[in-house]
Amino acid sequence: MNPPVHTLHQGTLPLLISIPHGGEILPEAYARRMTHAAQAVADTDWHLPRLYAFARAMGVSVLQANYSRYVIDLNRPSTGESLYPGQTTTGLCPLETFRGEPLYTDGRGPDAQETADRVATYWQPYHQALRQELDRLRARHGKVLLWEAHSIASQLPRLFDGELPGLNLGTFDGAASDPALAAAAVAAAQAGPHSWVLNGRFKGGYITRHYGQPGQGVHAVQLEMAQCLYMDESAPYAYREDRAAQVLPTLEAMVRATLGAL
Numbered sequence: 001m002n003p004p005v006h007t008l009h010q011g012t013l014p015l016l017i018s019i020p021h022g023g024e025i026l027p028e029a030y031a032r033r034m035t036h037a038a039q040a041v042a043d044t045d046w047h048l049p050r051l052y053a054f055a056r057a058m059g060v061s062v063l064q065a066n067y068s069r070y071v072i073d074l075n076r077p078s079t080g081e082s083l084y085p086g087q088t089t090t091g092l093c094p095l096e097t098f099r100g101e102p103l104y105t106d107g108r109g110p111d112a113q114e115t116a117d118r119v120a121t122y123w124q125p126y127h128q129a130l131r132q133e134l135d136r137l138r139a140r141h142g143k144v145l146l147w148e149a150h151s152i153a154s155q156l157p158r159l160f161d162g163e164l165p166g167l168n169l170g171t172f173d174g175a176a177s178d179p180a181l182a183a184a185a186v187a188a189a190q191a192g193p194h195s196w197v198l199n200g201r202f203k204g205g206y207i208t209r210h211y212g213q214p215g216q217g218v219h220a221v222q223l224e225m226a227q228c229l230y231m232d233e234s235a236p237y238a239y240r241e242d243r244a245a246q247v248l249p250t251l252e253a254m255v256r257a258t259l260g261a262l
């Protein structure tokens, strides 16, 4: 039996936290064609379910992927077009790590048929669950906040210059949520000790852009956190209680303030 594609915890508040890059599983059939670098799944958004445990306790819904983004990137369009035209970015079924190491021993990724199979097996079910849960919460409350939870290494020269701010909020330049929600998130970030930016290098991926439809009562906010705020950025990518304790009050304040502004 393969583990389920995703795990959904259903809450009662009008907030769904989506964690599309937290999965670490590589199915055996793919893993045997993949490099050691791939099998380390270094580009995982590590430990986010643990970091957001406070939200589950609040009564928030949490949807998390169980398979690695190297199998398929749930935060890309299933058609594969680039989110950031002209910039280096990773695709629907990536061929390289963030640092440019090949993922497949033969240098070739899945062909068109296998890509379509991965879309059907992993991508579609996650998005179906996401849509259904948003619809359930919106039907109950009239509107809903989708919080896209991500994290990434703070320095990745192939993807961005220098060191990333600690808290990178994205609303697709304001199109994915009411400005009052972004303002509330920013105010909570500002009150904390960490650097932050709104719609900087990370403006929100496919999920934020696609589901964030303020006119239809769905407001999406992406938070891309620099991983140094709560973990070691090199293997074995340990969770750091001491660092997490520094950022958790700000993270919880941001989530609560944004929900309060809904």
Ligand SMILES: [Zn+2]
Pocket (backbone or CB within 6 Å): 021, 045, 149, 150, 151
């Ligand atoms: Zn991510």
